[in-house]
Amino acid sequence: MDSVEERIARLERQVADLQRHLGIDPALADPQGPFLPPEFYQALxxxxxxxxxxxxxxxxxxxxxxxxxxxxxxxxxxx
Structure with missing residues (x-):
């Protein structure tokens, strides 16, 4: 079983991968940021x-x- 630290590290890598895929700059990303509907990403x-x-x-x-x-x-x- 993974330690909590290993699980958190894995989740952080997954989030970073998703941000790159969606074209989100993590430095600009607001954790409480706006919800953008799927139509936004489709248009993009x-x-x-x-x-x-x-x-x-x-x-x-x-x-x-x-x-x-x-x-x-x-x-x-x-x-």
Whole structure:
């Protein structure tokens, strides 16, 4: 049986892998951050940046500039 420390380390690696897959910069990720609906990630995956920005703004209440910068950063992380 794994120790608690080993289990935590394994979970942390899994979270980091998921963040990389989703294009989330862990340095910018807020643990209490916004819930983004699946449609956001689908738009991001399809390269529909404007739609992703719209969805992001609706989900977070962010300004247009903040949403644009965040979504573009996430999109670059997916390439």
């Amino acid at each position: 995956e399809r390269g529909k940046t404007i739609l992703a920005i719209k969805i992001y703004r609706e989900a977070t209440g962010a300004s247009l500039l903040e949403a644009k910068n965040t979504v573009e950063t996430m999109a670059r992380g997916r390439r």
